[in-house]
Amino acid sequence: MTAGERVVVVGAGVTGLTTAVLLAEAGASVHVIAEQVPGVTSLAAGAMWGPYLVEPKDKVDQWGQRSLEIFHKLAENPSTGVRLTSGIEASRTAEAPPDWATTLPGFRPCEPAELPAGFSAGYRFTVPLIDMPTYLAYLLRRFDATGGTVEGRRLASLADIGPASMIVNCTGLGSKDLLPDPGLRPIRGQHVVVTNPGLTEFFSEDTGLSPDLLCFYPHGDTVVLGGTAIDGEGDLALDDKAAADILTRCTEVEPRLVHARVLEHRIGARPARATIRVEAEQQKTGTVVVHNYGHGGAGVTLSWGCAEETLRVLSDNQLEKQ
Template identity: 80%
Template sequence: MGAGERVAVVGAGVAGLTTAVILAEAGVSVHVIAEEVPGVTSLAAGAMWGPYLVEPKDKVDQWGQRSLEIFRGLAEDPATGVRLTSGIEASRTAETAPDWATTLPGFRPCEPAELPGGFTSGYRFTVPLIDMPSYLDYLLRRFRDAGGVVEQRQLTSLSDAGSASAIVNCAGLGAKDLLPDPDLRPIRGQHVVVTNPGLTEFFSEDTGLSPDLLCFYPHGDTVVLGGTAIDDEDDLTSDDTAAASILARCIEVEPRLATARVLEHRIGARPTRATVRVDPERREDDTLVVHNYGHGGAGVTLSWGCGEAVHKLLAGK
């Protein structure tokens, strides 16, 4: 894939926009095609870097570490929406910290006095927090500055992308019907965005496979509260009962949130499959398609690593 050749990137979530930026800045003529710009599910993310509940582990570790390296650089510019933030991940049982957490700056086990009531273990570290509306706007600006073109329309198949040297499939949950891929399923997530009563650190509970999550991520004047993980559910209508439960769980850990004013609800459907798919496919019409989807709740965490993997596949490396 040489400079000047046209590539169509299908999807404008964090996977699609990051991949498009990488390709455009490498000199490729890139055309992003998506029904939603930016993607609704990416807009709904919290978002904190962390390769959690996603496979295959060996590749996820590589993709995640590369993304972490880039996010640390982006955090030096406030305009990106990325900040390095300290905080705590805690558990109500004696869970061991995951490997990826132990390598982060400032990692240490929490003292009992640092933990909220009901929690028995936890650890502190510093990690990138990403304010997704700001960050996706940054990616769009960077893509357009590199000469990229965005077209907002719905596709019924990858063939609808038009004439291109190659197609990059970053359609997220849309890939279920576009390909089709019966192994892809939604996991519905909901966050509540509130005014910030003075929080500067994040908090996240290790809830395992529970559909009820507990986390809060401060982003300047706002805090994103989470959340839910409802398997095989793609309804993006706001659930008032779920929102009230999210607020109650977060207030129990951080009472200052009781005074916060609710600003909005963000709902998305995480595109989930047994393993993330990043691989090439030669179609019957000889079009090269490189897939980059199925990241579940780790789309942000893996975005730069997977995008660079796509670039290498297009370059034949």
């Protein structure tokens, strides 16, 4: 990027903030505009690194691996909220492990005695767990240190942004109306945050396409319990029954959670799309917009890889203009 190039990033979820940090640290003058800072959906994430039902696979693998490298480095600093954690992903139907899991440190099949009742197969590995409120606060501090600016504002269209050399659209589900993009759809997610009764390892069930997820991610004094993936639903109101069902599923696997105290409920709408969109588009005004959205439930997992791709696309378009 040319030093001082003014770039406006729209959206302040994990995708927007990561992209803003990378652009600002590359020398651009970055201004973030978002209705919510940080974004609600990112705050609601669990979050464990791992590609989750997103395409295109070749790009997803590349972006995910690059993000994994960076999360490993961030885990060296406890203030980032990123920790390398061992745990188990298990299946009730003896499914083969996902490709991405087999490359992780410590990967091995579980012994039968390691599995909860009702599970026929499982795999142990070490992976980054990300405490999202802490991590998003870290990204905001890092962005602030570059001199970047943040504005809380709802946009009706990209035309409302005002003067900008380039625009990066990281609005997630907001792109459905903002652009508009009719190919976007919400996948509602709900988590329950409880006090930690002593858990140090994660557990996740490979539930395939089921809307009922089962996972728990320990983050120090708290544990995030999940979850739901209700395709086509974007309502962010608390669903008491879904919360009760999450608690039931998790306590059946980990009885120590029975007496954990509920602290809060986190609800978001994953921005799902047939394929993730990272590409440039020129507006009628001549301003270049680079889109970076549609990550479904893999926004955290792909955040750094997609941010680097966005920087490359912006740089290519900048060279074309010269």
